[in-house]
Amino acid sequence: MSKVYIALQDNDESRYIVEAIEEVNEDCTIIHQPAMIRIEREHKLVVVREVVEEKMGRDWDIQEMHLNLITLGGNVDEDDDFFTLEWKQ
Amino acid sequence: MPVYALKPNYKGERMDRVENFGGNLIVYFGWDEHRMFCAAKAFPLPPSTPFAAVMENVLPEAFGQHPEFSQINWDTAEWLLNNEPFKPQMNATLESQGIDHKSLIRFKTPELKGYASAGV
Amino acid sequence: MAAKKLNIKDKYRLLTRDLDWDFSYEDRKDAFPYEEFEGLKITDWDKWEDPFRLTMDTYWKYQAEKEKKLYAIFDAFSQNDGHLNVSDPRYVNAIKLFLTGVSPLEYQAYQGFAHVGRQCGGVGARVACQMQALDELRHVQTQIHAMSHYNKFFDGLQEFSHQHDRVWYLSVPKSFFLDARSAGPFEFMVAIGFSFEYVLTNLLFVPFMSGAAHNGDMATVTFGFSAQSDEARHMTLGLEVIKFFLEQHEDNLPIVQKWIDKWFWRGTRLLSIVAMMMDYMLPNKVMSWKEAWEVYFEDAGGSLFKDLARYGIRMPKYSEVIEKEKEHVSHQAWWTFYTHGHATGFHTFIPSDEELDWLSEKYPDTFDKYYRPLWEMAKEKEAKGERFYTTGLPQLCQTCQIPMLFTEMDNPNQNSMRDTVYKGERYHFCSDGCCDIFEEEPEKYVQSWLPVHQIFQGNCGGPEMTDILSEYYKINVGADNMDMKGSPDEERWNKWKGTA
Incomplete structure (x- = not known):
C-alpha cells in the first residue's frame, strides 16, 4: 500500500493544521522530527478548511498552507474548501 | 543518435584529444582492492616513456604511501591493460606495447589483502 | 454591494x-x-x-x-x-x-x-x-x-x-x-x-x-x-x-x-x-x-x-x-x-569515536567490514604525525565527473570501472548508468570539462598544485583547506568558547 505524506514546519500555526488533519483522517501517523512535523497516511489525506478554521478560531485560506508546508507526496487536488493528497494506485 | 540537437549535424568539441596534452598521453593506474586510494590516478606521460620508468617513478609516486607497497611481489602481480590481460615489457616504451591515450592500467597483488586484510 | x-x-x-493569445500572422x-x-x-x-x-x-x-x-x-x-x-x-x-x-x-x-x-x-x-x-x-x-x-x-x-x-x-x-x-x-x-x-x-x-x-x-x-x-x-x-x-x-x-x-x-x-x-x-x-x-x-x-x-x-x-x-x-x-583534504575549500576530519560507533550501528552490514578500517588506518597515520593526504590526481567519470570512487556492489573492495570507445577515443565511467548516458549522446559528453584533464592541459595555471589552488581556484591555502585539527577555524572557535 502506498502512503501519502505531508510535512509542515513545527510552529504555532502548523499545530492547528495538524490537529485538524488528525481529526478528519483516521489512522494517520504523526511523526515529530527536529523543526518539522510529518504526517503520513495510507492512500489519501485531506485538509479541510472548516476544521482548520475551527481549531484556529479565525478565517483561514487553504492556500495559506504554503507558508508552513515543507514537502508532500501524492497527487494534489486543491479547492477553496479542501486540500487532498492521493495515490491513485 | 549521437546527440539530440536543435539543428542537424551538430558536433561536440572533443575536450581531451591527445593533441591537447602537449605531447603527453594520459594514462590511468589503479591498484585493485586497495581502497586507501579512492580511485585510479591519472598521469600525463610521453609516449616514449619506457615501462621501467613507470615502475621506478610513477607507481611509487601514486601508491608509495601504502604500507604494503614496498612488499609487492611484481613477479606475481597480475596486470590488465584496458580490461585485457597484459604483461608489461620493462624496456619497451608505452606506445610500442599498445598503451595509448586514456589507457587504464590495473594491477592486482593477490598475496596482499590490504590494511587489516580489509581491502584497504 | x-x-x-x-x-x-x-x-x-x-x-x-x-x-x-492565438497567433494570427506569425507561425506558431x-x-x-x-x-x-x-x-x-x-x-x-x-x-x-x-x-x-x-x-x-x-x-x-x-x-x-x-x-x-x-x-x-x-x-x-x-x-x-x-x-x-x-x-x-x-x-x-x-x-x-x-x-x-x-x-x-x-x-x-x-x-x-x-x-x-x-x-x-x-x-x-x-x-x-x-x-x-x-x-x-x-x-x-x-x-x-x-x-x-x-x-x-x-x-x-x-x-x-x-x-x-x-x-x-x-x-x-x-x-x-x-x-x-x-x-x-x-x-x-x-x-x-x-x-x-x-x-x-x-x-x-x-x-x-x-x-x-x-x-x-x-x-x-x-x-x-x-x-x-x-x-x-x-x-x-x-x-x-x-x-x-x-x-x-x-x-x-x-x-x-x-x-x-x-x-x-x-x-x-x-x-x-x-x-x-x-x-x-x-x-x-x-x-x-x-x-x-x-x-x-x-x-x-x-x-x-x-x-x-x-x-x-x-x-x-x-x-x-x-x-x-x-x-x-x-x-x-x-x-x-x-584524502584530498589539501585540495578542498573546506576542512575534513576523522569522525570521532562516538561517530564511528554510530556509523557501525546505522550500517551494520557494511561499516565495520569495509569502512572502519579506513578510519583506523587514518587514525594511526595521524597519531604518527602523518595525516594522510593522497598524492596525484584521480581518474574522473566522463559523465558525472566524480572521481571513479564507487565500487562494485558484488565486490565492494573493487572500484567499478567501465569504458567505451567513440570515434577512436576511449572514455571512462564510474558505472553502467553513466556509460549508458554517454552512449546515448556521445557528441554531448565528449565536451565534458574534466578538471583533472584541464589541469594537465595547462588550462588551470600551475603547474604547482599550490598555485592552482590559490590562484586558479582562489582557495586561501593554509586557512580554507586541510584538516579541521589545527585550522584557523578551530583556533578561533576555541578562543570564542574560552577553551584555547
Missing part, C-alpha cells in the same frame, strides 16, 4: 489561461522553436492541469510573507551571534559545501526555468515555470544572505561563485545542471522538475535541514524550510509534467522513461555529496543517509512509481544498484574528500 470573491478555480482560469512554430526536436508529441496544451491553481497575485502575497518571516529570523540569528550556538565548528564545513556546491544550482535552476517557461507553448506550464524561476532566484538570494553571517567568522565562504566555476569537485553539480539546461525544454522539465525536485531535493532540504536545526543552525534550517515550502509546489509541477506528457501521446512513453532513467541515475550520483554531508558533516545526527534514502527514495519514490505504472512507467533503470549503494556511498565520498 461588495464585489463577489472569485473562487480559486475561476480566478486561476481568468488570471492564467485567459492571458494566452516560429514562436516556440524548441517544441519538437526532442521527439515529444504535444497535441493539446489545454489539458495541462495545475493542481495548486496559484495565481500571480496570491503568489506575491504568500512569497512576501515567507520573506518577512525569513529575514526576521536572519536578523535575530545575526544579532544574537547565532554562529556561536552551532553544535560544533566542524558543522560549518557542511555550510561551506552547501554555499559553493548547492546555492549556485538554485541560480542555474532559475536560468533553466526562465528559459523553459519561455519555450513552452502552453500558458499553464508557462506561468508555473515563471513562478518556479522566481522561486529559484529567491532561493539563491536567501541562501547567500543567510550564509553571509558565517562568512564573517569562518574561512572558506568568500569565493563561492568563482569556485563553483572552477574547483574540481564543484564541476560535479555544475555540469549536472549544464547538462539539463543544454537539453531541450521537455527533458529539462523531466530532469529538474520531476526527477530532481520530486524525489531528490527532498533528501537535501528535509532530513539535512532538520539536521541543521538539530545542530543549532537556525538560519540554515529557516532558509531550507522556506525554500522547501516552494518545493512542494515544484514537486507538484514535476508530477503534472510527467502525467501531461504521458497523456498527450503514447509515443511519449519511451522518451519519458529514457529521461527518467538518465536523470535518476545522474541525481543519485550527485547526491553522494549530500550523503556524506548527512553521515559525516552533521555532528548531531538526525538520521543516517541510508534511513533518509529509504524514506524519501524507496518509500516515497516507490509510491510515486506505483502510481505512474498506469501509464506504463517503471522504476528507473539500475534501481537495484541504487538500493545496494545506499550502504556505501556516503563512506566512499567522505573518504575521497578526506
Whole structure:
C-alpha cells in the first residue's frame, strides 16, 4: 500500500493544521522530527478548511498552507474548501 | 543518435584529444582492492616513456604511501591493460606495447589483502 | 454591494489561461522553436492541469510573507551571534559545501526555468515555470544572505561563485545542471522538475535541514524550510509534467522513461555529496543517509512509481544498484574528500569515536567490514604525525565527473570501472548508468570539462598544485583547506568558547 505524506514546519500555526488533519483522517501517523512535523497516511489525506478554521478560531485560506508546508507526496487536488493528497494506485 | 540537437549535424568539441596534452598521453593506474586510494590516478606521460620508468617513478609516486607497497611481489602481480590481460615489457616504451591515450592500467597483488586484510 | 470573491478555480482560469493569445500572422512554430526536436508529441496544451491553481497575485502575497518571516529570523540569528550556538565548528564545513556546491544550482535552476517557461507553448506550464524561476532566484538570494553571517567568522565562504566555476569537485553539480539546461525544454522539465525536485531535493532540504536545526543552525534550517515550502509546489509541477506528457501521446512513453532513467541515475550520483554531508558533516545526527534514502527514495519514490505504472512507467533503470549503494556511498565520498583534504575549500576530519560507533550501528552490514578500517588506518597515520593526504590526481567519470570512487556492489573492495570507445577515443565511467548516458549522446559528453584533464592541459595555471589552488581556484591555502585539527577555524572557535 502506498502512503501519502505531508510535512509542515513545527510552529504555532502548523499545530492547528495538524490537529485538524488528525481529526478528519483516521489512522494517520504523526511523526515529530527536529523543526518539522510529518504526517503520513495510507492512500489519501485531506485538509479541510472548516476544521482548520475551527481549531484556529479565525478565517483561514487553504492556500495559506504554503507558508508552513515543507514537502508532500501524492497527487494534489486543491479547492477553496479542501486540500487532498492521493495515490491513485 | 549521437546527440539530440536543435539543428542537424551538430558536433561536440572533443575536450581531451591527445593533441591537447602537449605531447603527453594520459594514462590511468589503479591498484585493485586497495581502497586507501579512492580511485585510479591519472598521469600525463610521453609516449616514449619506457615501462621501467613507470615502475621506478610513477607507481611509487601514486601508491608509495601504502604500507604494503614496498612488499609487492611484481613477479606475481597480475596486470590488465584496458580490461585485457597484459604483461608489461620493462624496456619497451608505452606506445610500442599498445598503451595509448586514456589507457587504464590495473594491477592486482593477490598475496596482499590490504590494511587489516580489509581491502584497504 | 461588495464585489463577489472569485473562487480559486475561476480566478486561476481568468488570471492564467485567459492571458494566452492565438497567433494570427506569425507561425506558431516560429514562436516556440524548441517544441519538437526532442521527439515529444504535444497535441493539446489545454489539458495541462495545475493542481495548486496559484495565481500571480496570491503568489506575491504568500512569497512576501515567507520573506518577512525569513529575514526576521536572519536578523535575530545575526544579532544574537547565532554562529556561536552551532553544535560544533566542524558543522560549518557542511555550510561551506552547501554555499559553493548547492546555492549556485538554485541560480542555474532559475536560468533553466526562465528559459523553459519561455519555450513552452502552453500558458499553464508557462506561468508555473515563471513562478518556479522566481522561486529559484529567491532561493539563491536567501541562501547567500543567510550564509553571509558565517562568512564573517569562518574561512572558506568568500569565493563561492568563482569556485563553483572552477574547483574540481564543484564541476560535479555544475555540469549536472549544464547538462539539463543544454537539453531541450521537455527533458529539462523531466530532469529538474520531476526527477530532481520530486524525489531528490527532498533528501537535501528535509532530513539535512532538520539536521541543521538539530545542530543549532537556525538560519540554515529557516532558509531550507522556506525554500522547501516552494518545493512542494515544484514537486507538484514535476508530477503534472510527467502525467501531461504521458497523456498527450503514447509515443511519449519511451522518451519519458529514457529521461527518467538518465536523470535518476545522474541525481543519485550527485547526491553522494549530500550523503556524506548527512553521515559525516552533521555532528548531531538526525538520521543516517541510508534511513533518509529509504524514506524519501524507496518509500516515497516507490509510491510515486506505483502510481505512474498506469501509464506504463517503471522504476528507473539500475534501481537495484541504487538500493545496494545506499550502504556505501556516503563512506566512499567522505573518504575521497578526506584524502584530498589539501585540495578542498573546506576542512575534513576523522569522525570521532562516538561517530564511528554510530556509523557501525546505522550500517551494520557494511561499516565495520569495509569502512572502519579506513578510519583506523587514518587514525594511526595521524597519531604518527602523518595525516594522510593522497598524492596525484584521480581518474574522473566522463559523465558525472566524480572521481571513479564507487565500487562494485558484488565486490565492494573493487572500484567499478567501465569504458567505451567513440570515434577512436576511449572514455571512462564510474558505472553502467553513466556509460549508458554517454552512449546515448556521445557528441554531448565528449565536451565534458574534466578538471583533472584541464589541469594537465595547462588550462588551470600551475603547474604547482599550490598555485592552482590559490590562484586558479582562489582557495586561501593554509586557512580554507586541510584538516579541521589545527585550522584557523578551530583556533578561533576555541578562543570564542574560552577553551584555547
